[in-house]
Amino acid sequence: MGTKKGLFVLQGEGDGPYEVAARAFAGDVVEFAAKDRRTGRYLASVTSGFYGPRLLWTDDPGGEWQVAAGPSFPSHTGAAVERIWMIRAGEADGLLYAGVDPAALFMSTDGGESWTLNEALWNERIAGDWRPGLGGLALHSICPWPGDPRRLAIGVSAAGVWLTDDGGETWRTGYPGLVPLYMPEEVREHTNVLCVHNMHRAPLLPERLFMQFHGSVYRSDDAGASWTDIAEGLPSGFGFPLVVDPADPGCAYVIPLTGAEDRVTPDGKARVYETRDAGASWTARAEGLPEKDAWLTVLRQAFTGGDDGEGDGLSLWFGATSGEVFGSVDAGRSWFVAARHLAPVTSVRVA
């Protein structure tokens, strides 16, 4: 659990109980933390309110963490990393990606110990004069193609979808179909101010991606080149995180918020919505979640599926800025409280 006040390691089995087994980086914001399942190594993105961001790694999250060499911008860019949004394993031994603010992709080939800027995408960012969203200019979604390290889709707030087929040497956009309702009608078709909130690929059907956008939910069936609106049936198209079931390419989960001007769960009810038909229909999954006076905000990285189950046994976890963490071990059919009274939750991942 990344929180505004450090990293919390929750430990437990099944539907609980869970307890806080360790806390690290007290006082600092832990933007994101995850385990590289290939190596067992833990990686964390930590931002001090005074001394800036850094990426750390360890083999024991309750023990000592090592500071990585980067990600940091080379001097010719004139830029400095503000925040490390996400870390993601790639499709080659030791290959990892990190997405940062200001929007840039960094790559590591040594398991996260050192990092190099992807210059080609940085050049696109300069040429395109990318604009930030409320949370900054964030490269927060990184979607590798199973088995092919050359193919990658990334999501940027607010510069849309970027795609590469050559390991990041060249990039192209995936904009058609995305409708930025927050822009004047006259410029919607040509603007690059496209506020992706979260994006994930369906591993069994890699051409398919699901996206939570600023105001709607979309699906792509052509590897991110174009998008179809699938928000009908949801109480709101607005939200931040999104999860897919690795075993079902038709499945995605979202947690709608009322809207951009009121970023809480609608009507005071905490509800996760599931589709199993690629967005043709949505079902509320709320058994065990608070149904009354629950005005939760769930941030971009604070919802995840476990790697320890799929299909009907998929585990799902999300944390709120209220400091509560909710879990399900039956694909969202029922939920339990895994933790209360933590600091505002910024990210959740299963280790």
Added chain:
Amino acid sequence: MPAVVLRAPLKDLADGHHEVTAEGASVEEVLRAVERAYPRLVGWILDEQGKVRRHVNVFLNGEQVRQGAAVAPGDRLYVLASITGGS
């Protein structure tokens, strides 16, 4: 040589030294010299472009200064967290 006063967590990254000395004719040069002596401090006071971080304040003999300010032997630099930082 100028002296540089550090508080936690910077002090811990300087091997526990509350006060260190370092060569340099400007605030930036002195801070760079401190980084060279204690590499674990790299990235904490100065960002990767060599700028003092937004929420870190540097005082020279009690007066808040910018990183280009001249420093003389015998001067004391204080590196302190700003009240504008934190979360």
